Amino acid sequence: MPLVNFRPAPGINKEVTDYTGEGKWTDGDNVRFFQGLPQKIKGWEKFISTTLVGVARDQHAWVALDGTRYNAVGTDRKLYVIEEGLAYDITPIRETQALTNPFTTNATTSVVVTDTAHGAQKGDFVTFDSFSAIDGLDMNKEFEITSVANNNAYVVTTDSAASGSTSGGGGSGNAKYQISIGPEISTSAFGWGTDTWGSSTWGTPSTTSNVTLEARQWSLDNFGEDLIATVLNGGAFQWDTSSGVSTRAAAISGAPTASRISLVSTPDRHLVFMGTEKTIGTTDSQDDLLIRFSDQEDITTYQPTAENTAGSLRIADGSRIVAAERSRGQILVWTDTSLHAMQFIGPPFTFGLRQLGQNCGIIGIHAGLDLNGVAYWMSQDSFFLFDGTVKKLPCTVEQFVFDNINITGSENAFAGHNGEFNEIMWFYPRTGSDTINAVVAYNYLEGTWWTGTLDRTTWIDREVYENPVASDYLPTTTANNETIVGLTDGATQMFLHETGNDADGAAMTAFVKSGSVEIGEGNDMLFVQKLIPDVQNQAGTLNFKLEFKNYPNTSTSTIKTTTFTDATEFVSLRGRGREFTVNVVSNTTGTAWRLGTQRFDIQPDGRR
Numbered sequence: 144m145p146l147v148n149f150r151p152a153p154g155i156n157k158e159v160t161d162y163t164g165e166g167k168w169t170d171g172d173n174v175r176f177f178q179g180l181p182q183k184i185k186g187w188e189k190f191i192s193t194t195l196v197g198v199a200r201d202q203h204a205w206v207a208l209d210g211t212r213y214n215a216v217g218t219d220r221k222l223y224v225i226e227e228g229l230a231y232d233i234t235p236i237r238e239t240q241a242l243t244n245p246f247t248t249n250a251t252t253s254v255v256v257t258d259t260a261h262g263a264q265k266g267d268f269v270t271f272d273s274f275s276a277i278d279g280l281d282m283n284k285e286f287e288i289t290s291v292a293n294n295n296a297y298v299v300t301t302d303s304a305a306s307g308s309t310s311g312g313g314g315s316g317n318a319k320y321q322i323s324i325g326p327e328i329s330t331s332a333f334g335w336g337t338d339t340w341g342s343s344t345w346g347t348p349s350t351t352s353n354v355t356l357e358a359r360q361w362s363l364d365n366f367g368e369d370l371i372a373t374v375l376n377g378g379a380f381q382w383d384t385s386s387g388v389s390t391r392a393a394a395i396s397g398a399p400t401a402s403r404i405s406l407v408s409t410p411d412r413h414l415v416f417m418g419t420e421k422t423i424g425t426t427d428s429q430d431d432l433l434i435r436f437s438d439q440e441d442i443t444t445y446q447p448t449a450e451n452t453a454g455s456l457r458i459a460d461g462s463r464i465v466a467a468e469r470s471r472g473q474i475l476v477w478t479d480t481s482l483h484a485m486q487f488i489g490p491p492f493t494f495g496l497r498q499l500g501q502n503c504g505i506i507g508i509h510a511g512l513d514l515n516g517v518a519y520w521m522s523q524d525s526f527f528l529f530d531g532t533v534k535k536l537p538c539t540v541e542q543f544v545f546d547n548i549n550i551t552g553s554e555n556a557f558a559g560h561n562g563e564f565n566e567i568m569w570f571y572p573r574t575g576s577d578t579i580n581a582v583v584a585y586n587y588l589e590g591t592w593w594t595g596t597l598d599r600t601t602w603i604d605r606e607v608y609e610n611p612v613a614s615d616y617l618p619t620t621t622a623n624n625e626t627i628v629g630l631t632d633g634a635t636q637m638f639l640h641e642t643g644n645d646a647d648g649a650a651m652t653a654f655v656k657s658g659s660v661e662i663g664e665g666n667d668m669l670f671v672q673k674l675i676p677d678v679q680n681q682a683g684t685l686n687f688k689l690e691f692k693n694y695p696n697t698s699t700s701t702i703k704t705t706t707f708t709d710a711t712e713f714v715s716l717r718g719r720g721r722e723f724t725v726n727v728v729s730n731t732t733g734t735a736w737r738l739g740t741q742r743f744d745i746q747p748d749g750r751r
Contacts, residue, residue: 146675149725150740151657153179154591157543161724162695164658173653175584176591177564182680182737183653183729184597186643190612191228193624194634196221198327198578199600199614200555201509203363203370204607207384212607215370215382216614217361218635220266220324222372222392223624224382225637230624231388234321235380238262246313248278248305257311258318259295263288266324268627269299274316278305282313287629300629322374325359327633328577329552358555360508362404366414366442371395373405375508376429379416381442397443399435401426403464404508408474411487413452413494414442417476418464431463432478434485436494452493458483460498465554466505471516475529477505482533500533507554509601510569514560519587521556521569526585536585540592544583547573555579559602561611563641565589570599578616600635611640644682644735652730655738659695659722662747668693671718673744674705681709683734687727691720719748 153176156167173184197218204214214225222234240258247255256269263269270285286299360375370382372392378400380392394400395414403418414437421428423435423445438444438451447454458464461478467485468475474485482500487493504522505511511520518529519536524545526536538544552572557579559568565588570579582597599613615636622634638647645651662669671689678685684706691701703718729736 146673146742147660147745148740149657149660149743153181153589154539154586155593155655156539156658157594158539158541159658160695162659162722165661167658168655169658171593171653171655172595173597173651174595174655175564175566175593176586176589179589180679180737180739181655181727183644183651183735184595185641185735186645186647186651187613187638187640188642188647190608190637190639191225191230193230194617194620194622194636195223195230195624196622196627196630197324197633197635198616198618199635199637200359201361201363202601202603202612202614203365204603204612205365205368205370206607207368211384213370213384214603214607214612215363215372216601216635216637217359217363217372217374219327219359220268220633221321222361222380224370224388226388229388232625233382233388233391234268235378235392235394236319237322238320240318240320241315242318243315244311244313245318246274246277246280246282247310248280248312249308250278250305252301252304253289254280254282254299254301254305255292255296256299256318257296261295261297261318261320262323263291263297263320264323265289265291266631268321268324270319270321272317272319275312275314277312278307278309279303280305283316285625285627287627287631289629302628322377325374325377326356327358329358329554330356330577358552360555362406362508364405364407366407366412371405371407371414371442373402373416375403376401376418378402379405379414395442397423397445398437399423399445401429402435403431404467406467406469406474408436408487408494409469412440413437413487415467415474415485417467430457432458432461434458434464434476434494434496452490454493456485456494456496458496460501461504466508466511466520468511468513468518470513470518475499475511475513475518477511477520480504482529499529500527503527503533503535507556510554510556510558512558512560512567514567514587517587519558519567519585521558521571523550523553526569537590538585538592540583540594543594544571549574549576552577552579555600557599557601559599559611559613560604561602561641562604568597568602570597570602578618599638602640605641608639610642613638613640645732648732650730650732651734652728653734654726654728656727657725659692659724660743660745661722662745666721668719668721668748669723670746670748671703671716671723671743672746674714674716675742675744676707676711676714677739677741678709679737679739681736683729683731683736684708685727685729685734685736687714687725689716689718689723689725691718691723693721695722 197220
């Protein structure tokens with residue numbers, strides 16, 4: 144019998160069984176499809192050597208007027224700016240208090256700090272300065288608050304035990320409190336008022352919930368060369384590039400103090416807040432559907448007058464604004480149920496709104512992006528695009544993604560663009576994981592999909608930097624970028640992607656698995672005796688695993704495994720069954736490969 148070409152259709156199709164997936168790839172990890180062929184993804188290496196405090200939720204890179212490259216990273220606990228390989232803490236200070244003899248020691252590592260109406264919570268950061276040593280302890284450092292005793296006192300943990308016990312000491316100095324941290328993960332809220340009427344008995348708090356406590360998120364953008372950073376449901380801050388990395392971001396004077404997101408409109412240059420306050424400065428007046436924008440070229444003026452272009456709008460469809468992206472000639476605004484366009488129309492109204500689609504909401508604040516006027520986003524149960532019309536994206540992995548997604552944590556999904564390979568990647572948490580641990584990618588030029596276990600919480604494409612930059616969360620690692628006393632675990636490592644073949648020097652396991660191969664309708668047995676490989680750009684050893692079965696649901700199978708290098712001309716095999724699947728695997732350092740058309744010597748065989 145002549146040789147049989149084996150080249151399944153490009154893309155992963157998880158909507159089929161192995162048997163109905165004949166001529167398709169049905170599973171894979173760390174394998175993309177580019178120009179019709181499967182290939183192992185490229186590797187990554189550390190972008191900076193140190194780790195950052197907390198889990199990164201957004202990053203934004205830009206080039207200052209003097210040519211310096213910056214990358215801002217917002218985590219659940221801090222705000223950083225990376226300048227040419229070094230990370231600097233620019234987390235805003237919410238309050239500075241002058242204190243006298245605030246420290247109480249008890250010959251242990253616990254120190255009680257007295258500060259009336261301190262407003263701090265467990266996990267917040269405070270820096271002391273100008274105090275005298277107390278019982279052998281130098282308190283002029285940054286601390287993570289270990290616990291809060293009451294509104295007037297909290298506890299920090301020192302590196303060593305105090306040499307004695309003193310009630311009220313340390314002399315006079317300052318306590319600088321950074322803005323409070325946010326939730327590390329999204330969680331369901333339990334108790335009274337968190338579920339539907341009748342879900343619990345009278346006087347008993349509910350143990351189920353339809354209320355989600357949102358994880359800390361950031362909106363990062365530029366106004367000129369300066370950074371604008373807005374905390375989800377919190378304040379907005381500006382970091383002045385010309386002031387240098389030793390200066391922290393500061394609250395924007397006159398700006399709303401509670402907003403969901405912000406961005407700068409172009410080319411008209413208004414600072415736009417969404418899901419913001421009806422009354423500026425009154426957080427209780429936050430309206431999740433209200434849009435408020437500054438005067439043109441003035442990010443401190445928001446009260447509309449006859450002489451300025453400040454103003455507000457309100458979206459009618461949905462329960463809250465979730466995300467926004469600049470697009471061609473407009474700003475796209477997503478609620479949890481709909482898509483809208485916000486367009487600059489000039490005075491006296493400044494901006495206008497029109498609805499573009501219903502039942503097409505977005506799953507998270509960073510789950511959508513715009514590429515040259517075409518928007519792509521992940522909703523609660525589908526993928527969509529907008530190119531003038533809202534359309535649902537055909538997806539060959541849709542059930543696999545949305546049947547196995549952690550609904551509560553899905554609002555942290557992050558969309559990234561990889562222009563080198565024409566890919567949009569959505570990083571999301573699967574069921575059973577509170578943190579992001581999976582990726583689904585779409586090649587928008589070829590219409591193919593692939594899935595994997597790459598766990599990145601943020602991603603930016605190669606623009607400011609030569610390669611994409613992404614962040615990985617390490618929940619059991621203590622950050623080492625700065626000296627913070629009493630720091631608890633939870634750190635972010637920044638990686639430079641699409642470089643080399645390995646996972647920061649370690650082996651990267653990659654595989655792609657096919658649907659069944661058979662003769663005719665599978666009535667006849669087949670016998671495979673030879674494989675002629677066709678692999679491009681191969682480095683290292685590649686493994687082929689063939690699994691032979693007589694029936695799709697049989698519990699027994701015969702597995703034949705062979706390996707080859709780029710010098711292998713053919714491989715002799717002896718495998719028999721009614722059908723077989725092909726699994727191509729690499730799991731050692733330095734490996735790279737791109738599959739062409741493999742050829743098998745397949746012959747009919749007897750049924751006995």
